[in-house]
Amino acid sequence: MMQRWLHTWWEVILLAVFAAWLLFNHLDGPLLEPDESRYAEIPRLMLRTGDWITPKLQGKPYNDKPPLVYWLIAFSYQLFGISITSARLVPAVAGFLTLGLVYFWTRRYFNRTAAGCTVVVMLSMLGYAAMMRMLLLDGVLTFLVLGALLSGHHALAQGRHPAWWLLSAFLCGLGVLAKGPVALVLVTPCLFALRWLDRNTTPLRLQDTAIYGIVALLLAGPWYLVMLGTNEHFGSEHFLRHHLQRFLDPAHHERPIWYYIPTLLIELLPWPLLLYFVIRRWRVWTGTERFVVFFCLFCFLFFSAAGAKLPTYLLPILPMLAVLIGTQLQILISKPTLAHAWAWTLGIALIMMLFILTMLPVGMYYYLKEGTLQVDEFSLTMLVVWAGCIGWQIQSKMQNSFRWVALGFACLMVNGLVNHRAVPMYARQASIVEDCEELKQLARLEQIPCVAHRNSWDAVSFDQNGEELEVFSSKEWPAFIDWLQRHPRCMVWMRDYKNRIDAFTDALPETVEVEQTIDKGRVQAIIIRSKILNAGAVAP
Numbered sequence: 332m333m334q335r336w337l338h339t340w341w342e343v344i345l346l347a348v349f350a351a352w353l354l355f356n357h358l359d360g361p362l363l364e365p366d367e368s369r370y371a372e373i374p375r376l377m378l379r380t381g382d383w384i385t386p387k388l389q390g391k392p393y394n395d396k397p398p399l400v401y402w403l404i405a406f407s408y409q410l411f412g413i414s415i416t417s418a419r420l421v422p423a424v425a426g427f428l429t430l431g432l433v434y435f436w437t438r439r440y441f442n443r444t445a446a447g448c449t450v451v452v453m454l455s456m457l458g459y460a461a462m463m464r465m466l467l468l469d470g471v472l473t474f475l476v477l478g479a480l481l482s483g484h485h486a487l488a489q490g491r492h493p494a495w496w497l498l499s500a501f502l503c504g505l506g507v508l509a510k511g512p513v514a515l516v517l518v519t520p521c522l523f524a525l526r527w528l529d530r531n532t533t534p535l536r537l538q539d540t541a542i543y544g545i546v547a548l549l550l551a552g553p554w555y556l557v558m559l560g561t562n563e564h565f566g567s568e569h570f571l572r573h574h575l576q577r578f579l580d581p582a583h584h585e586r587p588i589w590y591y592i593p594t595l596l597i598e599l600l601p602w603p604l605l606l607y608f609v610i611r612r613w614r615v616w617t618g619t620e621r622f623v624v625f626f627c628l629f630c631f632l633f634f635s636a637a638g639a640k641l642p643t644y645l646l647p648i649l650p651m652l653a654v655l656i657g658t659q660l661q662i663l664i665s666k667p668t669l670a671h672a673w674a675w676t677l678g679i680a681l682i683m684m685l686f687i688l689t690m691l692p693v694g695m696y697y698y699l700k701e702g703t704l705q706v707d708e709f710s711l712t713m714l715v716v717w718a719g720c721i722g723w724q725i726q727s728k729m730q731n732s733f734r735w736v737a738l739g740f741a742c743l744m745v746n747g748l749v750n751h752r753a754v755p756m757y758a759r760q761a762s763i764v765e766d767c768e769e770l771k772q773l774a775r776l777e778q779i780p781c782v783a784h785r786n787s788w789d790a791v792s793f794d795q796n797g798e799e800l801e802v803f804s805s806k807e808w809p810a811f812i813d814w815l816q817r818h819p820r821c822m823v824w825m826r827d828y829k830n831r832i833d834a835f836t837d838a839l840p841e842t843v844e845v846e847q848t849i850d851k852g853r854v855q856a857i858i859i860r861s862k863i864l865n866a867g868a869v870a871p
Contacts, residue, residue, distance in 0.1 A: 342443070346434070346450045353454055353747055354426050354464060358419040360755030361762040361790075367466040368790035371418040374405035375793060378413070384557060388789065389802045394568040397554065399508035400468045415466075422470030426463030429474045430454070433650045436481045440488070440619045441658055448664070449650075449657030458598025458642070459649045460746040461754065468510045469643040475506035476517050476647045483522045484622060487532045491539070500543040504550030511569075515547065516633065517647060521626045528625055529618025577639040586640035591631060594642050598649060605656045608663070620658070623651050766851040767791045767824065773849070774822045779858070782814060784835065786826040815843070815861050823857045832857065 362368040373386050373393060386393040386401055403421045411417040430450055438446035453459050463470050479502040486495035499522075506514025526534045558565045577584075596603045616624070627648050634644045767788075774781045783791075783802045792800050803811040815821065825832055832855055836845055842861060849856040 342447050343434070346430070346447065346454075350427055350430050350450070350454060353460055353750070354423045355420075356747075357751040357755065358416045358423060358464065359414070361758040361764065362415060362793070363465065363754075363758050364761065364763070364790050365787035367418075368787065368793055370400065370404070370466050370468070371415065372789040372793045374401045374408060374418070375413055377401055377405045378408055384554070385562060389792075392562055392564070394558075394562065394565050396468060397508045397511055397551070399505060400471050400510075403471065404466075419464060419466050422466060423464055425470045425474040426459075429463070429477060429650055432474070432478055432481060433654065436485070437654050437657065439485075441654075442661070444664070445654075445658045445661040447657075448660040449653050452602055452653040452657045452660065453650055455746055456598070456602060456649060456653060457600045457746060457749070458645070459653070461750055462598075462643050462646050464750055465643070467643055469646045472506055472510045472514065473647045473650070475502050475509055476514055477650060479503035479506060479514070479518045480521060480626060483518070484525060484532075484619075487522070487525055487535070488529075488619075491533045491536075496539065496543070497546060500546035501550060503543070504547035507547060507551035508554060517626075517630055519543070520629060521622070524625055525622055528621040531618055578637045584639040584641055588635055590640045591635050591645060595631070595645055595648070598642065598645060599652065599656075602653075602656050605659045605663075606652070609655045609659045620655065623654055627651050627655075761853075762790060763826070763854045764790050764794045766854045768794075770822065770824065770849065770851065770854065770856050773856075777820075777822070777858070779820050779822055780818055781822045781824060782811075782818075783824040784811070788824070812840075815859070820858070820860050823859055825855045825857070826853070 362371055369388060373388055376387050377383055380387065383398070383402065383405075386396070386398050400421065404418050407417045407420050408414075411420070430453060433453065434446045434450050437449045463473075479499045482495050482502060483499035486492040486499060489495065499518075503514055503518050506518070523535060523540075525532050558569070599606070630648050631645070634640065637644075771781060781800065783800055785803075785805055788800055788802050792802075801814065803814065823835075825835065832848070836857065839845075839859070840861075844860045846858040846860050849858075
């Protein structure tokens with residue numbers, strides 16, 4: 332019995348081990364600013380204030396996004412303590428669950444080999460492996476959107492199964508609580524089009540649609556109603572500014588309509604070439620494949636039409652494209668006559684790996700900078716695997732399937748190298764936490780308070796964990812002047828730009844004296860001595 336169980340589940344166990352290693356290892360790297368630090372700080376403030384309804388940042392309501400992901404991170408803080416690892420555990424778990432969801436759905440509607448190939452493609456895909464570990468809302472949204480989509484497909488493919496249909500509506504409602512109405516926009520059109528795409532599925536009835544909408548609204552609606560009733564700016568900021576305006580006329584992240592074409596190709600590396608073979612056999616697509624293609628195309632066009640564009644927005648598409656690529660990979664493995672296809676793909680993948688490896692001498696530089704000459708064991712392992720992959724490519728007697736396994740494993744190691752070494756090092760070099768800690772130590776010696784002006788300081792606030800940092804925006808200049816009046820001598824922190832420091836000091840009243848300017852590179856500090864300030868000063 333045990334032998335039979337292992338024969339059936341060994342593949343699942345092996346894939347789960349690789350997924351856990353890639354997604355859960357080294358989650359404690361510095362927070363990437365400003366997004367990761369913001370999404371770590373909001374749940375911390377939820378725990379500190381006890382307000383689980385209104386997300387707050389720097390003491391003010393943060394009306395951009397719904398609270399589900401903040402709740403999950405705050406729950407992780409309660410279980411494991413407040414730390415970067417506890418915060419990143421939420422998107423990492425979502426990525427792990429997404430792998431399982433896509434694996435078992437692909438195994439049910441395609442076959443076991445295609446399911447295994449799909450998971451290998453997802454884990455070795457540059458975009459999925461990198462973005463699913465980031466402390467963003469998109470990872471949880473991806474799991475909920477795909478959960479709703481695939482549950483709804485399963486319900487209609489099984490003759491209108493009510494339990495799966497309710498599960499789909501439930502997950503879609505949670506998706507609305509995770510990032511807003513975009514979850515409904517991504518899921519419901521594809522379920523409505525399913526019957527047209529696959530004639531073997533059950534058509535939707537009016538009552539099915541009504542039940543779906545009622546369940547989703549009952550789940551997400553109460554929080555929205557409470558916010559509309561208690562926060563007078565919520566409607567204009569959440570719906571108009573952060574959803575409608577970001578789609579039609581964004582103030583930030585505006586990109587051309589073609590932006591996602593190269594972005595998607597990069598996120599799919601090293602596998603985008605296989606999409607050519609997927610498209611080439613479009614005449615023999617099954618109904619399920621047409622459904623997957625429709626979802627990917629619909630999401631791609633929707634995000635391309637939006638004015639605001641970020642690479643992470645494409646995250647829900649990547650697992651479904653992995654299904655198409657994994658299915659094509661299974662066909663190539665089973666047909667050695669298509670050896671030219673895998674050889675071409677493998678060559679492109681190896682070139683990409685070499686390019687990435689040339690960008691990673693920072694690992695050795697980091698050790699040299701610390702004064703200790705060490706060998707980065709992970710990088711060395713990657714080089715050995717990469718060399719072995721080339722050897723297998725040259726070995727003409729090796730079976731075609733083993734070459735694809737070598738490719739997948741080598742790509743998996745490259746992603747591990749990028750996510751576990753390169754990204755944390757970049758975040759550490761870009762972080763201002765260490766610089767601010769040095770400034771805070773100096774302020775303690777001088778026995779003066781610290782205050783921050785403009786920009787994002789969430790990573791510093793999160794690192795202090797309870798020792799709140801006063802932050803004033805340019806719109807709060809009168810309040811900042813009032814704060815200075817109550818603190819005759821203080822240290823003001825600023826970010827990056829010398830002209831901003833000049834504008835700031837020029838706008839200060841004549842009764843304020845600048846004692847000292849400290850430049851830490853990414854952070855500048857000004858020690859100010861003031862008497863009675865002019866409240867009518869103009870903000871810089």
